[in-house]
Amino acid sequence: MKSTDRKITKSYSCLECQACKNMTKRKFESGDVVFENIGKCSECDGNLMITMIFGETIE
């Protein structure tokens, strides 16, 4: 098997609080959309928004 065949891509969503700008990264969940509010920040109760969805390739 070629090395390219062994690549696995894991997808993540980056969450940012609109108030305290606290950033967290978690695994992508079905229904995640960039720039959608997905709840409240656990630190300051501000709006939590998805700012990025991206893939990381693991060889």
Add this chain to the structure above:
Amino acid sequence: MDITNFDLDEFFGMGDDSNPLMMLIWILPIIIFVFYGQRIQLLISSNEIKKDIGKLEEFKNETRQKLIDYIKNNLKPKDDPIKKIDSFLDYFTIMPIDLDPNGIIPKINHLVHSREDFTRLQVKSLFDEISSFELIKIHNLLEIVTSLQLYYKITRHLYLTAKKQKNFPLILPLQMMIPFIMEEATALKDAIESMKNGQPMGDGIGPMVVGQMMINKPKEKAAFETVWAKSEFDGRQLLLVKAEGPNATVGRPGEAIENIIPKQKPDLIIMIDAALKLEGEDSATIAKGFGAAIGGIGTEKFKIEEVATKNEIPILAIVIKQTIKEAITLMSEDIAKQAKIVREQIHDMIQENTKPGQTVMVVGVGNTLGVSQ
């Protein structure tokens, strides 16, 4: 080693005391290569191409099956969708005659839009009820499978024709093109997964940049599947345009710009798009330039250039370089992180090229799957 005693006749077996068997060993391959050289080359080349055609067939079948499984498992089709899906795969498009190219753009535009509308209607007819998000997603998945089917059929046709005619030169163009075809086909096959999950692709960087600038601004419809919003930056009015996310669509930015310009009269247009990187260039690098940064068949680009020229509006462009695979598969972290930097560059561009009180149109070009606004 003493090379002064080297005897050419002896080496080739041509001396007086030469061995006829040795002569045959030397002469026979020459005769074979003179008369059958091309056929041998054809055999070697065609074996390599045959393997790639096998892969293309695999890609086509695999993506078709994934599409059918997705429809059956995640949506509720009225009947078994297989027959209808298979009939879509063989649809073709006859491009307008270009003997007299004058006025060909509206014809191509009409043809492309008709095809889009027709395919969406056909996809819709598979279900009693389907959301626009899923409808557009199925349309995109269908386009991927259709493209792979087309690559497979054309490659197989060229290969079989060369073999049938036993014509080596016929296989040469295919031999040259096959690595590029395979690169694109592999990218298309890999795009299925992120498309099914509704995740943004590398091409979505343009809409992602502009989408962030549109947050909390009232959005209006600018054209089919395209939205726009007004904003402000450093005393300048901004007109922000992008495809309507999070659907898997590129919208109709050309039509949108045509509609907005006569009313809002911008002084500058800035377009942000993904661009194919050259070999040797790094992925996710940002480049700035002039002109309409937009790909596709050319009709949208034509409209933008036409309306900008008519109104004497300069067009500046910012592109984010990436490979074809990065452009149509799940966005990489490097590309996603560039969105912030591109936004800063847009602001610099606006300050350098306009004065307070002027209006700037910022257009995010690309597929906006998974990117809202």
